[in-house]
Amino acid sequence: MSQAPIPANEQERLAALRALELLDSPAEAMFDHITALAAQICDTPIALISLVDAQRQWFKSQVGLDAEQTARELAFCAHAVAADAPLEVDNALDDARFRDNPLVTSDPHIRFYAGMPLHDGRGLALGTLCVIDRQPRHLDSHQRAQLQHLAQLTGELFELRLQARRQAEQSAMHQAMLDNAGSAVLVLDPQGRVLRSNHEAQQLLGYSPAELEDKYLPQLLLEPGQYERLCTACSSGPQSTEGQLRARSGQHLPVRLNLSPIRAEGQPLQGYLLVANDLSQREEARLRLQRIAAQLPGMVYQYLLRADGSSCFPYASAGIRDVYGCTPEEVSEDAGPLHARLHPDDAPQVHxxxxxSAANLSTWHQEYRVLHPLHGPLWVEGRAAPQRLPGGETLWHGFISDISERKRGEQLQNEFVSTVSHELRTPLTAIAGSLGLINGGALGAVPEQMQQMLEIAQSNSQRLRKLIDDLLDIDKLVAGKMRFDLQPLALRPLLEQALRSNQPYAEHHRVQLLLLPGIDCQVCADAQRLEQVLANLLANAAKFSAAGQSVELSAVPTDGWVRISVRDQGQGIAQDFKPRIFSKFAQADAGDTRRQGGTGLGLAISKEIIEHMGGRIGFDSVEGQGSTFWLDLPQVGVQP
Known part of the structure; x- marks a missing residue:
């Protein structure tokens, strides 16, 4: 066995790898999607995102392999990194570099390996996206090209992930502001000049925004030298003291001053955040501080919905300019100017x-688009807690933040999956059709020696086509392009049809499908999409049930909803997998799923479909005692 040479730029490469903050990080869905897709495209049982560290290779994502890391001297990927070039080994037993490698001679018994280097933004090779088989084989040109594309996307996702972490650090700075927020807020440069102020600061001191921005805090403080002493003390962290501010009117205002340095990690001082609480209204300021500090950074606000239906923003931070292009004053009496900047397609859902939220006093949480007058369309996320006031009005305390960068990253991922799926669909259809004709005898009798291989090829092509169909369904659902024809439906005939349609599949697994007795009722749903969801739930239940067991389908109306349940007697769902069960490509046991078949997309699609029809979906399961998947749909003619 020969070890891979150490690259000439090893120290620079290792520094870049650590700078990305990927090593020993938890699993992330966006990388698990890449390895799942690589394994499907290349038809291999194992796919890895491998990062080559100083003494080890560590797997950021793995399909079909339980190990989290191996020694670097054993790593095939280390050879690809050293050469900074694709590495493909058709049969490791024929390659002198690897034939006596423990990964070849023992578990996982590698025979075939293909790895594409993963690069950061500066072109440094950090690891590989690789696929592995326990049988000798060879990639075709299409598989090789798609693996290269996936490797390029993975490198781009590394950079996007790091950007997101940096944005989170920036949010932490904003959180420090909110943790110390009071009635009046001033953002200062290191010399104490006012850079920004909020509405309360302007009201408290009696200055306009423009007038305040010409002021220095030492001029506003009554006690000489107080600002300088606070700045010196801030070298050890935020400082708090009481003092007096001089208002424009000449009035001396008793306040509590909270001064916090603004400094990103490893960067020089950028300035200070000053929060001044008017001590004449100490209790009110304390409660506001608690409510605002409990929220995440962004545009902090209070939104008032009056009993007559009109609304306004009694308080809005200066961040409203960045999110909506409005000033706090423009919406302090009437929220109309802000509502006018909601994207027309999203405004009905927001309202x-x-x-x-007002009716149920439940937390308001929404992602939607805003038409900013300077920056164009922005994606924002809002969250607020409602409070019922004595006069029947509702007051929300919350925040809104710009999530456009996150949405662009999601769009990049979705567009990539959609493009790959569309490109594969046409040739795959032709391949599957040709194999079907051959196996059906259209070209004459198939020799016995070829029959099994052709049947395997046809089965795998159908399986890959199912994955692509699922990917396209997910793409349509996410893009809002899937049409739903919601109609009142008699439920009992639809359940009977679902049972008939899926009975052959269940019989193949020697499982019996049963429809339990129940009253007939009507639900509001799209018949075709509901049948798709039921087919997925029934197929999953049959697939993971033991031979001789039964699967029960039932429907029970309750409180304006109809709950449709699919109950099996299988092994149940592991506790650590439950939070991910409705995630894309989520599979509890990759090895078992490979034997049973499946793409890991069925439940994710089912969840999207049911929620688009105004319903809910969930499950109850105890490991070792089976599972019950249920969905709730609105019952026609009954108010929930």
């Missing part, structure tokens, strides 16, 4: 969510 409906506000109405639900």
């Amino acid at each position: 409906a969510a506000i109405a639900r």
Whole structure:
């Protein structure tokens, strides 16, 4: 066995790898999607995102392999990194570098390996996206090209992930502001000049925004030298003291001053955040501090919905300019200017969510688009806690933050999956059709020696086509392009049809499908999409049930909803897998799923479909005692 040479730029490469903050980080869905897709495209049982550290190779994502890391001297990937070039080994037993490698001679018994280097933004090779088989084989040109594309996307995702972490660090700075927020807020440069102020600061001191921005805090403080002493003390952290501010009117205002340095990690001082609480209203300021500090950074606000349906923002931080292009004053009496900047396609959902939150006093949480007058369309996320006031009005305390960068990253991922799926669909259809004709005898009798291989090829092509169909369904659902024809439906005939349609599949697994007795009722749903969801739930239940067991389908109306349940007697769902069960490509046991078949997309698609139809989906399961998957749909003619 020969070890891979150490690259000439090893120290620079290792520094770049650590700078990305990937090593020993938890699993992340976006990378698990890449390895799942690589394994499907290349038809291999194992796919890895491997990062080559100083003494080890560590797997950021793995399909079909339980190990989290191996020694570097054993790593095939180390050879690809050293050469900074693709590495493909058709049969490791024929390659002198690897034939006596423990990874070849023992578990996982590698025979075939293909790895594409993963590069950071500066072109440094950090690891590989690789696929592995326990049988000798060879990639075709299409598989090789797609693996190269996936490797390039993985490197781009490394950079996007790091950007997201940096944005989180920036948010931490904003959180420090909110942790110390009071009635009046001033952002200062290191010399104490006012850079920004909020509405309360302007009201408290009696200055306009423009007038305040010409002031220095030492001029506003009554006690000489107080600002300088606070700045010196801030070298050890935020400082708090009482003092007096001089208002424009000449009035001396008793305040509590909270001064916090603004400094990103490893960067020089950028300035200070000053929060001044008017001590004449100490209790009110304390409660506001608690409510605002409990929220995440962004545009901090209070939104008031009056009993007559009108609304306003009694308080809005200066961040409203960045999110909506409005000033706090423009919306302090009437929220109309802000509502006018909601994207027309999203405004109805935003207003409906506000109405639900007011009716139920439940937390308002929404992602939607804003038409900013300077920056164009922005994606924002808002969250707020409602409070019922004595006069029947509702007051929300919350925040809104710009998530456009996150949405662009999601769009990049979705567009990539959609493009790959569309490109594969046409040739795969032709391949599957040709194999079907051959196996069906259209070209004459198939020799016995070829029959099994052709049947395997046809089965795998159908399986890959199912994955692509699922990917396209997910793409349509995420993009809002899947059409739903919601109609009142008699439920009992639809359940009977679902049972008939899926009975052959269940019989193949020697499992019996049963429809339990129940009253007939109507639900509001799309018949075709509901059948798709039921087919997925029934197929999953049959697939993971033991021979001779039964699967029960039932429907029970309750409180304006109809709960449709699919109950099996299988092994149940592991506790650590439950939070991910409705995630894309989520599979509890990759090896078992490979034997049973499946793409890991069925439940994710089912969840999207049911929620698009105004319903809910969930499950109850105890490991070793089976599972019950259920979905709730609105019952026609009954108010929930």
